[in-house]
Amino acid sequence: MKNGPNIASLASLLGDPARANILAALLGGKALTAGECAAEAGISAPAASGHLAKLLNAGLLVVLVQGRHRYYNLAGPDVAAALETLMGLAVRVGLRRTRPGPREAAMRKARFCYDHLAGEVATQVFAQLVTNGHLVASPQGYRLSPLGRARFHAEKIDIEALESKSRTLCRACLDWSERQPHLAGSLGAAIAQVAIERGWCRREAGSRAVHFSGGGERALLAMAGPEPVGAPETGGAASNSSTHDPRRA
Amino acid sequence: MKNGPNIASLASLLGDPARANILAALLGGKALTAGECAAEAGISAPAASGHLAKLLNAGLLVVLVQGRHRYYNLAGPDVAAALETLMGLAVRVGLRRTRPGPREAAMRKARFCYDHLAGEVATQVFAQLVTNGHLVASPQGYRLSPLGRARFHAEKIDIEALESKSRTLCRACLDWSERQPHLAGSLGAAIAQVAIERGWCRREAGSRAVHFSGGGERALLAMAGPEPVGAPETGGAASNSSTHDPRRA
DNA sequence: ACAATGCTTCGTTCTTGGCCGAAACATTGC
DNA sequence: GCAATGTTTCGGCCAAGAACGAAGCATTGT
Known part of the structure; x- marks a missing residue:
């Protein structure tokens, strides 16, 4: 039945x-x-x-x-996505494993989600990519625009190699802590890999948490920005993160 | 720990x-x-x-x-979304409650997902909305473009009333049967309500399955199309009366 | 006021499923 | 080959929890 x-x-x-x-x-x-x-x-x-x-x-x-x-x-990534979705609902209904602690603050800031980045930084990256026209909506979801393709090419990320795989290139994944989308898919994984390789961030041992250096966070956001590095920052693209509270351990 | x-x-x-x-x-x-x-x-x-x-x-x-x-x-909708995500993963790993039967075919074609439509028809509607520029990507996800706003206005859907609620207007929800996005959020709910009210489809008793008439399916897809169709209006109660709504805001 | 209906609480029975210790199996290193 | 390490299988114990029937509340209708 x-x-x-x-x-x-x-x-x-x-x-x-x-x-x-x-x-x-x-x-x-x-x-x-x-x-x-x-x-x-x-x-x-x-x-x-x-x-x-x-x-x-x-x-x-x-x-x-x-x-x-x-x-x-x-x-696979779909398993990770389902787990993250469940986590989001668990947060929403108030189920935590423990009280929010110092580790949780770091997790909210940045963490690994299977093979890509999640958390506050990752949602900002996603927002930048969309704002700058690198990601656009398509009938099947998000798609990398020619502009974005050129942008990542300038960053030495081989988009063609990623596309040759069966895995989806871009996919929006709803962040459980931020409740805004971040980038999953093979491109999201490639970005995370690059961020680690170039020393912009480091993984906390035995945890999903990721710690960004100040310059690393700027570098990652700049990669999602409109122009390759060196462009003057006129304040328009810096977005709102400057208004965040200083009460951070 | x-x-x-x-x-x-x-x-x-x-x-x-x-x-x-x-x-x-x-x-x-x-x-x-x-x-x-x-x-x-x-x-x-x-x-x-x-x-x-x-x-x-x-x-x-x-x-x-x-x-x-x-x-x-x-x-709330987030609970429904989490359930749908789990269903998608269950399908992916091959867990079914029964063998795929006749009911399942109808479910794949169209079904209710909490308060909006899902299934093949719904993903086609979503694709149309994006193709025609009614939905565009924004840093926070999908957003209704001015073009789309005018389009729904022509269909007598009160976007401003939907926006006055705290609930998100547009949200992409990954369809478990199609593995493509369909439209959730208050706009998705409004569209589903309109489709029922105008007789484009009817709900199967005691099931989530939704049966579209041939003309109903065309009408729904036309609503997502680029231009208001010159067809005569279905007349009568165009404004959505919130008479009996067991769901809360 | 009485009976009927819808739902919940209580108490009991019983099955499911998790855990551990011991032992078997597989692989590596000396 | 033999010991050491990592992993799985087996057997028994135990607890969490799911089901049902009976009884208790609450609401409706006559």
Whole structure:
């Protein structure tokens, strides 16, 4: 009688605290061994193995066997997106794992979401890309404009290589902390990779949090700006972040 | 040690088959009494009462007490969006409640998603709106262009009234069956309401499925088209009367 | 006021599913 | 080959929670 997707069996998989912790850890984008997953979830190795098998069997994870290690990772960006969406709803209804702490402030500022950046900085980047006409709406969602293509070309990002993959180039992902979109898709992943490679930010060990240097944040926002670096900043593009509160540890 | 949203307690709420069935039924957008929820989920009234209390306590539902009836409904569009996202992932990993059946074909064609339309027709409408420049990308997501504003004005849709509400006017929601965006937000809801009022489509009893007439589908797509069609108006109650609206603002 | 209806609370039973320890399996290093 | 490490399988224990029936409230209608 009932039809449609089986949401219950999927949600029950995510509903166990141990599995949810594993998935949340994997949202950082790095593959983890079974033992690391066990440590993340605070359970024994056998328990973690069982959970990982279930998630793997459900198609939410993929595994890479290397020697005696098994590296588990999320099966794809759609899994990450669904997890982020659930996080957004959890925030909205007031469910937190703990009280908002110092780590949470850093997470809101910038974090990894599977393989791209999320948080305040990432939503600002997205807004800049749209404002400057690099991203435009298309019937299938967002699309990279010729202007944006040239802009990223100037930044030595090989758009053609990204397009050759089956994965979507641009996709808007609703940020759970900012409730505004940030950029996902292969381009979002490439931008995150570039930000790390060029030292604009660094990942906090064992966390999804990302710490930007002052210059790094400016550099990233400048990459989303209208012109390649060196353009005079007349204040028009600087946007509103200057009005933020100084109460930040 | 852990921080961030508590995804596990939220997902465990959705992970029970009875609760998932209730929520899936409520995705149709109509408020249901406790007894109707019990029938939908195939459980006894006491069991349903307990589940509804949990969902209510978690902030996923709202209740409207009218006499001896209690009308339950989703707490808001974000809940519906999260459910749809989970459905999309469930489809992607191959979890279905049953084999794809005749009902499923109708659901893919058109269905209600809380208070707006989803499915093949809805994604086509969204594509048309973007193609014709009625919807454009903005830093905060999608925005109604002046052109689109005039277009809906010609269709007797009071955009200003929608904007006066706190709810977002336009929002792209990823369709789980089409994997392309459709229009959510208060404008999406208004369009769905208009489509019903003008007889372009009718809801299947006790289901989210929506059946379009041939002319109705053309009329809806024409509304998203570039120019007001010269067809005679359907006359009568053009202004949307908010007579009985079980949903809150 | 009485009966009927809709819903919730309570108490009980019972199944599902998670956890751990022990042991088996697989791989690497000496 | 043998020991050490990482991972999975097995078996048993245990607790969380889901279901139902009976009873209690609340509201409606006659």
